[in-house]
Amino acid sequence: MSVIRVDSGAGRLSFGGIDMPCTIGRGGPCAAEAKREGDGCTPLGRWPVRGVLLRPGKAEASGIRLPWRWVREGDGWSDDPADPAYNRPVHLPRASSAESLLRDDDAYDVMVVLGHNDAPPVPGQGSAIFFHLSEGRPTAGCVAIERGDMLRLLPLLAPGDIMEIV
Numbered sequence: 240m241s242v243i244r245v246d247s248g249a250g251r252l253s254f255g256g257i258d259m260p261c262t263i264g265r266g267g268p269c270a271a272e273a274k275r276e277g278d279g280c281t282p283l284g285r286w287p288v289r290g291v292l293l294r295p296g297k298a299e300a301s302g303i304r305l306p307w308r309w310v311r312e313g314d315g316w317s318d319d320p321a322d323p324a325y326n327r328p329v330h331l332p333r334a335s336s337a338e339s340l341l342r343d344d345d346a347y348d349v350m351v352v353l354g355h356n357d358a359p360p361v362p363g364q365g366s367a368i369f370f371h372l373s374e375g376r377p378t379a380g381c382v383a384i385e386r387g388d389m390l391r392l393l394p395l396l397a398p399g400d401i402m403e404i405v
Contacts, residue, residue, distance in 0.1 A: 240399045240400060240401065241254065241255065241395075241396075241397065241399075241400045241401075242254075242285075242400070242401055242402075242403050243288070243370075243392075243396070243400065243401070243402040243403070244402075244403050244405070245261060245263070245281075245382050245402060245403065245404040245405065246405060247263050247267070247268040247281060247283070247404055247405060248268075250262065250263070252382065252384055252388075254392055254395065254396075255395070257391070257392065257395075259384055259385070259388045259392075260384070260385070260388075261373075261382055261383060261384045262373050262375075262376070262377055262378055262382070262383045262384075263281040263377065263378060263380075263381075263382055263383075263404075264279045264280050264281040264377055264378050264379060264380035264381065265279040265376075265377035265378065265379070266278050266279030266280035266281075266380070267280060267281070268280065268281050268282075268283050268404065269281070269282060269283065270282070270283055271283060271284040271355070271356075272364075274355075274356070274364055274365040274380075275363060275364065275365065276318060276320055276363050276364070276365060276366060277318075278365075278380070279377070279378075279379055279380055280365075280380055281368070281378070281380050281381065281382060281404060282355055282356075282365060282368060282380070282404065283404050283405060284355070284403070284404060285401050285402070285403045285404075286353040286354050286355045286368070286401060286402045286403075286404070287353070287354035287399075287400075287401050288305060288351055288352075288353065288354070288370075288396060288398075288399075288400045288401060288402060289306075289351075289352040289353065289354050289357075290305050290306040290307055290308075290351075290352050291303055291305050291306070291307035291308075291349065291350065291351050291352070291393070292307070292308060292309075292310050292314075292340060292347070292349075292350040292352065293307060293308070293309055293310065293348070293349060293350075294309075294310050294341070294347060294348045294349070295309050295310070297345065297348035297349075298348050298349045298390075302393070302394035303393055303394060303396075304394065304396065304397045304398070305351070305393075305396050305397065305398060305400075306398070310340045310341060310347070310350075312341065313330045313331045313332075314328065314330070314331070314339070314340040314341065315328070315329045315330065315331040315333070315337035315338055315339050315340060316328055316329065316337060316338045316340060316366065316367040317329045317333075317335060317336070317337045317366065318336055318337060318338050318366045318367060319335040319336035319337065320362035320363040321335065321362070322335035322336070322337075325360050325362050325366060326356055326357055326360035326365070326366035326367065327357075327360065328340075338367055344374055345372055345374070345386070346371050346372050346373070346374045346378075346383065347369075347371055347372070348372055348386070349371060349372055349386075349389050349390075349393065350369045350370070350371045351369060351370035351371070351393075351396070351402075352369060353368050353369060353370055353382075353402055355368035356368070365380065367379075367380075367381070368380055368381055369381045369382075370382045370383070370384075370402060371383050371389075372384070372385070372386050372389055373385050373386075382402065382404065
């Protein structure tokens, strides 16, 4: 097991001997138990790296050791605390609120799914906490790095790795 360390105060991410800038949520860091849906906070703690979602034509899968799959039309992630599928992948459209994984920008070209509030999900305590590509601004609660840094880091990650946000 290796640890991806995010220093939320310094805006730095490190893994082994690699160190790079990162961005967190617009609401800053928060204690995991204080995390609420839509607050823009990035939850402090240790989160398992679950797998990778890649956008076809925007990212390559070669060298990835984590479980991965291509994002398809209709892929979404439930962010509605009243939805039985809260904080789970879902198919769009649906009656409950859900975020599309095919965004107009490039942030979700590469998404590493983190195991925050997923075992099992507690409604309202935060959904879709990903490690994704930076768009040059704070995230909605995720951790983001530049594309070049992600492409360098991604093949180094392995099943069992965790992200520690401090």
